Amino acid sequence: MSNCFNTKKYFMSQNNRFPGTYSAVLHAVLGAYSKSVTLLIAGLLFLVAHPSSLFGQAATKQDKVFRAGASVSNITPALGEGIVGNFGNPPPAKHIHDQLHVRSLALDDGETRLVFAVADNVGIKREVFDEAKRLVNRAVNMPTAHMLFSATHTHSATSAGGVGAKRMGYTANQPLDEYQQFVARRIADGVVVAINNLQPARIGWGAGQVPQHLFNRRWKMKPGTPIPNPFGGQDKVMMNPGVGNPNLLEPAGPTDPEVSFISVQSKEGTPIAVLGNYSLHYVGGVPDNDISADYFAVFADRIQELLKADRHDPPFVGMMSNGTSGDVNNINVRGPKENYPAYAKMRLVANDVAQEVLRVYRTVQHRDWVRLQAAQTELPLQVRKPSPEMLTYARQVLAKQANVTPFHRNERAYAERTLQIQKEWPDHINVILQAFRIGELGVAAIPFETFTQTGLEIKSRSSSKPTFTIELANGSYGYLPTPEQHQLGGYETWLGTNRVETEASRKITDKLLELFSKLK
Ligand SMILES: [Zn+2]
Numbered sequence: 001m002s003n004c005f006n007t008k009k010y011f012m013s014q015n016n017r018f019p020g021t022y023s024a025v026l027h028a029v030l031g032a033y034s035k036s037v038t039l040l041i042a043g044l045l046f047l048v049a050h051p052s053s054l055f056g057q058a059a060t061k062q063d064k065v066f067r068a069g070a071s072v073s074n075i076t077p078a079l080g081e082g083i084v085g086n087f088g089n090p091p092p093a094k095h096i097h098d099q100l101h102v103r104s105l106a107l108d109d110g111e112t113r114l115v116f117a118v119a120d121n122v123g124i125k126r127e128v129f130d131e132a133k134r135l136v137n138r139a140v141n142m143p144t145a146h147m148l149f150s151a152t153h154t155h156s157a158t159s160a161g162g163v164g165a166k167r168m169g170y171t172a173n174q175p176l177d178e179y180q181q182f183v184a185r186r187i188a189d190g191v192v193v194a195i196n197n198l199q200p201a202r203i204g205w206g207a208g209q210v211p212q213h214l215f216n217r218r219w220k221m222k223p224g225t226p227i228p229n230p231f232g233g234q235d236k237v238m239m240n241p242g243v244g245n246p247n248l249l250e251p252a253g254p255t256d257p258e259v260s261f262i263s264v265q266s267k268e269g270t271p272i273a274v275l276g277n278y279s280l281h282y283v284g285g286v287p288d289n290d291i292s293a294d295y296f297a298v299f300a301d302r303i304q305e306l307l308k309a310d311r312h313d314p315p316f317v318g319m320m321s322n323g324t325s326g327d328v329n330n331i332n333v334r335g336p337k338e339n340y341p342a343y344a345k346m347r348l349v350a351n352d353v354a355q356e357v358l359r360v361y362r363t364v365q366h367r368d369w370v371r372l373q374a375a376q377t378e379l380p381l382q383v384r385k386p387s388p389e390m391l392t393y394a395r396q397v398l399a400k401q402a403n404v405t406p407f408h409r410n411e412r413a414y415a416e417r418t419l420q421i422q423k424e425w426p427d428h429i430n431v432i433l434q435a436f437r438i439g440e441l442g443v444a445a446i447p448f449e450t451f452t453q454t455g456l457e458i459k460s461r462s463s464s465k466p467t468f469t470i471e472l473a474n475g476s477y478g479y480l481p482t483p484e485q486h487q488l489g490g491y492e493t494w495l496g497t498n499r500v501e502t503e504a505s506r507k508i509t510d511k512l513l514e515l516f517s518k519l520k
Contacts, residue, residue: 064110066369068264069197070273070317073190075119075183076100076291077158083291085122085155085282087410093158094289097343098297100157102187103319104194105273107203107264107438112372114146114436115191116275116470118321119183120293121151123476124160126432126447127172128180128187135188140195145376148434148445149187150473153322154294156286161476170424197314201264201272204364205441207466208356211257213349214280216452217329218252218490221245227489230414232393232407235489244335252488255279255328256452256459260468261357262438265366271309271316274361277468278353279323279452283330283346292343296320298350306358320353321470324455326448326479326492370439375515378430379508382501385425386418390495394418417496425499432474433508435464435515442467442519444512447475449492453482454505461509463516480505 076099082090100120107114115136133144151160160183162171176184218237221227225247227235237252256279264272276299283295300318309316330349332338338345386394394415397406406412434445442464446454450471458469478499479492486493486502501507 064369065200066110066203067108067198068201068203068272069106069194069199069314070264071104071190071193071197072315072317073102073104073186073193074099075102075121075186077179081158081179083156083289084159084161085157090159091288093291095287095291097286097290097292100154100291100293101297102190103300103317104187104190105262105264105275105317105319106191106194106198107372108198109369109372112146112374113142113195114372114374114438115142115148115194116319116321117147117149117187117191118275118296118319119149119151119187120154120297121157121160121183122153122155123449123472124149124151124183125162125171125180126475127162127176128160128184129474131176131181131184132187132191135184136191139188139192145434146374147191148436148443148470148473150321150445150470151476152293152296152320153282153325153449153472154292154296155282155284156290156292156294158291170426199272200267202267202366202368203262203264203370203438204366205260205262205438205466206360206364207258207260207468208360209257210259210278210353210356211255213330213352214255214257214328215330215332216251216253216255216327217281217331218327218485218488218492219333220249220252222247222249228408229489229494230408230411231390231494233489237488237490239491240329240331241333243331243333243337245333248333252490253327253451253453253485254456256323256456258459258468259353259356260323260466261361262441263361263364263366269366270312271307273317273319274303274307274357276303276318276320276353276357277323277470278320279325279328279455280349281325281329283349285340285342285345287342295346295350295353296322298346299354302350302354303357306354307361322472324446324450324452324469324471326451326471326481327485328452367439371437373437373519374434375518376432376434377511377515379433379511380428380430381504381507382428383421383425384495384498384500384502386422386495390418391422414494414496421496421499429477429500431477431508433511433515434474435512435519437464437516437519440465442516444469444516445473446471446480446508446512447473448477448480450480451482451485451492451505453485454480454509457509458512461513463513464519467516480508482506
């Protein structure tokens with residue numbers, strides 16, 4: 001879908017330029033002739049210079065200028081707010097190790113404009129992204145379907161979930177809280193500044209392999225290993241079974257070793273931005289009370305250094321989006337046990353990923369112009385509701401005396417979530433799915449913590465080659481296991497951690513492939 005408004009403006013500017021240049025000269029030379037003759041000759045000259053206009057065609061590739069711009073805006077919260085991402089009560093932020101940012105990239109092919117924004121947060125609600133899109137649209141008048149906004153999933157930021165998010169309440173009807181409004185405003189500012197920074201550019205993309213830092217965190221265990229869940233039953237897989245666990249059998253799913261990237265440079269070859277995509281949940285190794293953007297920001301910093309892109313004007317922007325990493329983390333449970341100082345492991349991972357991007361970057365042919373396209377749809381998904389047996393069990397758990405040994409250590413939290421979903425959540429939610437096409441490259445956007453299997457399937461079946469997926473994009477609705485992984489149970493499939501129908505990943509994949517097939 002191209003942006004018709006921009007197309008019209010493009011032709012208007014071409015026509016407006018014409019009388020100002022050619023006709024002034026004609027008037028001087030042909031002063032004796034009437035104005036109508038001048039206009040006739042001027043019109044003929046215009047047709048010679050712009051033969052395509054004879055046939056009413058869109059401007060040709062040669063007429064269009066590809067442009068790119070990028071920016072960074074700060075979204076660091078105040079100290080004292082709770083740091084979310086881990087179990088238990090969120091510890092208050094007492095220290096900022098590194099600032100949180102929104103990193104934005106704008107691309108423009110002379111007719112269609114696409115923007116990306118990647119925010120340092122564990123997951124941003126659709127309502128916050130929608131508000132940011134509304135602000136961008138108001139400022140620069142571009143379709144919201146051409147805006148792909150996502151969260152990195154750092155586990156050491158404060159919540160942008162609004163009141164009630166922690167207990168899995170339904171927050172879509174609530175007004176945005178102060179930090180949510182701030183984040184929306186800063187995303188919009190960042191995108192507008194990236195658009196302000198648009199300059200003639202060339203674009204390239206590529207993918208490398210960094211398998212060594214990725215581990216599927218869901219494990220099948222030796223027969224007879226108890227794997228209790230908070231609903232009073234047993235699962236078939238265990239999340240994060242612990243390094244050196246003697247009952248490990250095999251991982252329950254794959255990893256995707258690919259690091260994909262988009263690069264934009266000035267016409268002279270100066271790097272403007274690199275947008276990476278790697279399917280790793282996060283790294284961590286952050287003290288409990290620290291705010292940090294995790295390895296995503298270290299990558300941004302390191303790729304800038306490797307490309308010798310420090311202190312450019314406008315500044316170079318490195319970006320790392322999260323791929324499909326709902327079940328993939330950085331812990332090798334087969335061991336040995338690691339003991340890194342705080343922040344050391346994320347530097348190691350970010351450096352390896354950046355070095356691989358650099359290696360491939362050197363082989364990428366940047367192109368002067370590619371076509372940009374976008375397709376978006378809203379997919380209705382059924383909200384998963386508890387069965388009568390689950391509701392009964394949840395009430396029993398909450399009625400338990402504090403001194404009774406729990407069946408599962410998080411059973412109270414899940415009992416509360418079970419009742420919350422039953423009481424507050426609607427029967428359906430509509431989720432935004434997007435497909436961007438940049439030349440032959442496809443970028444899919446899914447608003448869940450998506451399992452790697454789903455990302456691999458989209459990569460192999462997409463009509464755009466290559467394709468990568470950005471997760472936690474345009475919203476944040478919890479984990480998205482495949483139907484097969486739902487059969488195995490485990491943390492990511494638990495009601496409350498997962499909130500939509502068990503077939504959701506299949507429906508989402510099919511819908512995204514359909515969107516890509518429309519972009520040719
Ligand atoms: Zn997480």
